[in-house]
Amino acid sequence: MNGKVALVTGGSRGMGKAIALRLAQEGADVAITYVNSEDAAREVVAKVESMGRRALAIRADAADAGDAAGAVERAADDLGRLDVLVNNAGIGVLGPIDSLTLADVNRVLDVNIRAVFLASQAAAGRLADGGRIISTGSALAKYAGGPGGSLYSLSKSALIGMTKALARELGGRGITVNLVHPGAIDTDLNPADGPYAEPQKAATALGRFGSVDEVASLVAYLAGEEAGYITGAELVIDGGHSA
Template sequence: MSQPLAGKIALVTGGSRGIGAAIVRRLSSDGAAVAFTYSASDDKAKAIVAEIETKGAKALAIKADSADPKAVQNAIDQTVSAFGGIDILVNSAGILMLNSVENFPLEDFDRMFAVNVRAVFAGTQAAVRHMKEGGRVITIGSIVADRSGFPTSSVYAMTKGAVAAMTRGLARDLGPRGITVNNIQPGPTATDMNSDETGHERLKQLMALGRIGEDKEIASFAAYLASPEASFITGASLTIDGGYLA
């Protein structure tokens, strides 16, 4: 099988479950040595490392709370120390908290901003210090940046809109160095964060394809953006939503 990422080194934040775990597996199958962060799922993280190493590839699990910028920066340092550099950063860690405007706790606002937005900047800032020309920064945003779609999602939508705006700015900052920066905006996707089967049935009615997305489909998009073939794509927020916004 072709391995377009052979010799590359990647770090995926939030890589022990959901879309993040699917990206870890896909980048590894495409030839990259992959480190990933996780916050609580020790058993899942160890299982993913064992799965990848069984196939003869390299993997490293790093426990880090993305709400702590020092922990994110330390994860970059550990990746560089273990594998000798970093070529690809995938900012996949994210949290979802829903509440009405009247009842939304400011502590939840601060934590969601810290994980969904500040961690993206902190990780990118630390990673690009080690990246050479051809480096890739990929963030997992959401279509709620363009359409919130339902009540109680105002703060979550704000964080994903911030990521889209940051992506454009970072692309301008890093373009002269040959580093691309892109934002993937998934639509409704079956993950640990979105596991409500009843909700899935309602959402299917809004999808042009009539089904919910799969984490491996988002992972394939991330792998493409990480590949040499995507070298002319930067500053983009790219939707993969089964026609939800169509």
């Protein structure tokens, strides 16, 4: 990916951080967005720059429509081009449907659906031909939804239709659009040694959580030249939970 520029939303921690660092390892200059974790964002920038790549941290709240699109424009302007957009930022609000407030609904839909659409819309006008749009869905939303997940599942399932339609729309320019569905991944929000970990491990074929680096490797493949004939696809990385 030498000479390429990637933007990873929510790239200061967890899966986003791992994706940003992996793309930099592959040779890309990388921009990330963050909301509150400025120190963590600076750490990612320093690590990318230590690899000899350019890096940029953009404070942007995905719940803000202007920020969602503006981050794409700034990344392309400041780094000179845009080749890869990774829509990674997202939130999860879980609970019985009668406990969810209108504020919960609005924020989840704003972050998990509207921001992805607006960033992708902005990227469609800035991506180089042969570019990539990769979004983070959820294996839970597609294959293993459960009680308390109605709002989260709604928000992640919406990305399926957008991905397929946008792949058709941008295919003539060689731009691919794909959706990655992670399962149980070891992060601060869902640790592999947390109180809810054992049932999740037991539900997988491999009997373990995945790592953020394993997710990052899949995203890096989709972002690279070898994946140029994969578009409109949903790729599940869930340790066989859906098997």
